Amino acid sequence: MSLISGSNAITQFLSLAAAQPTIAKNQFGLGGSGDAITQILSLLTYVFFIVLIFYGQRIQMYVMIREVENSLHKLRFIKDEGRKNAIEAIKEIGKPTTDPSARVDRYLEYFTIGPQGMDPAGIVYKLDHILDVRDTRLKDEVKLMAPASDEIQVNNLENTLEAAMALNYIYKVVRHFYIQGKKTLSLYIIMQIQMILPMVMKEAEAYASALKAFAYGQPIGDGAGPLVAAKLMHGYEIRKLPKDCVMATVQIEGRSALIIKAEGPGGNVGKPGDAVEAVIEENEGKIAMVIMVDAGLKLEGEKVGEVSEGIGAAIGGPGVDQYKIEEKLTKYHIPINAVIVKEDIGDAVSPMRKEINDAVDPVIERVKNVILERTKEGDKVIIVGVGNSIGVGQ
């Protein structure tokens, strides 16, 4: 019954619309077919809203997946370039007799398992041991891949391969979240990676630009500390310290400054923790002050190459060296000061910017001021230039 009356109403409406085209013209100003178009448009609007209500989240997820997919393509390109660059560098420098590609691929998949932390006592030394084993193993691999390379070139190639390794890992993690997001169609899985994607891409681009710098042996932004130390110790007698570090004794404002840095010009960060420990013990703890110079991450808005001063052990990495330094300083109650050169992650691993290079003199001025203000004549002061010594001699 109702169906019949409904169809009657439609027939009535259609006949009215056909009989009175002038009304429609006046109402919409679009002519005879104007009202039909308006009806279609309003219908589309309703459909649009209904679709949004039910599928809004899914559409948002597809947009995110698409964004991650675009970045994943870029990451794959960067990763492949990294591998290609590493292989080219090995072939060029190391003159291998066989194709190193298979060995490089194996190297890129290496992993390190950290020590168990259920009983944290002594964990630092366990981690230190694992890192030593890793370092030795990776260096041996590079020597096998590039038999014609010398010690400096081995260090540079190792750094190149580590950058390629980092790119490979970043790509695999993003791909993992992408595939898992697509498999489960879960907004929250895909959101996790989409939210941090700009930072991940920035880091990947930084490593990409680091590849050539490492292969060529150019100084990188992280080398700000060793560059300061090199400027202070250049021309003085140098002796080796454990591990892969060098030291020179320099007179600054009537104080004996023991300058420490990782041995250059090969890509090497050394173990400043062991070096500082050794020097403090050699001097039976009679050190008036330790000053650490390092590259520090800047916040957005801060200028690259800005110099800043503070307190504490300015050293990154897994924390082993920081722990060792702090242990020794606490034992002998030695004050510690830090001077940092501000830069972002991209600047830290890519060829050194002019602003960072120009910051060396202001840093030395700051160090001298700290020494003058906080120590007496005849005191012994340790100055550590922390960072990668690639492209920086002594």
Next chain:
Amino acid sequence: MEKNHNQTSPATKKISTYLTMIILIVVVLSIVSIILAANAYLTSPSDVAPAAFLAVIGFVALAMSMFTLYQSRRQVAQMKIEVPKVMTTVECKCGSKNVREFQRGDYVYKDLDVLCQKCPNTRQMITAIYKEVKEKEKTYGV
């Protein structure tokens, strides 16, 4: 020695097939819309509104799909690793300074075999290696 050039690696040429398919569908629909607009105008030249409406939809859709295609091509073109130009500063004890492009084997505080032009008996030394970044960082008005 090998010089370091400002080189860029070639980009991959591939654009997503999914995106290409969507663009293709939109282009086809916009062309259909434009044809319908022409047809509507030819059948009733006095009533231009429907023809204009269809034409606007067709041209807007066509422009949007072309813009999307251009954007995606630009994204593909951007996919390259920039290798910055790195400079080496060579100095002599007499104070003469020379800046040249980085060469493999250069490092800071390396004594060079090249003799100074002003004082021919003195060997020169590398005092700095750096890259210059030309673009100015945005401050966002704060």
